[in-house]
Amino acid sequence: MNKSFKHIPKEQRKKIVLVCDDIRVHSGVATVAKEIVIHTSHHFNWVNVAGAINHPEKGKSLDISSSVNKEAKIEDANVKLYCVDGYAKSLELQQILALEKPDAVMLITDPRYFKHIFNMEDTIRKQCPLVYLTFGMIILHQCIINLFMRLVIY
Secondary structure (H helix, E strand, C coil): CCCCCCCCCHHHCEEEEEEEECCCCCCHHHHHHHHHHHHHCCCEEEEEEEEECCCCCCCCEEECHHHHHHHHCCCCCCEEEEEEECCCCHHHHHHHHHHHCCCEEEEECCHHHHHHHHHCHHHHHHHCCEEEECHHHCCCHHHHHHHHHHHHCC
């Protein structure tokens, strides 16, 4: 890990809302998202808008910080999930953003599934930056983190 990507106390970290597959499932998107969350949970607080086609835990809000702590070998991860069908309807996402007050919103999956989010882009960008990652753009894990850090630190 980059030395400048140091541990930050939980209270001082930027909060990122990550809209993608539920990071607990075994899809390609979820695997990439989970790796990003695990390997940056010492530097960012994460909120996963945890999508699934028909999410069995739809409507639940879960704190998975303790399991992330074990995987990341840290003691102060702050990772929440909001279980939603699809990638959350516009109103659901607006409610989550109003409640969580993130420093950035990050999207990971095929852009066809984010039309509703792109339609509310102006609203989101008034609150925080919007970052989008598609698999066609993935090169190396470290490069993604370095790029993401440049976008979030403003």
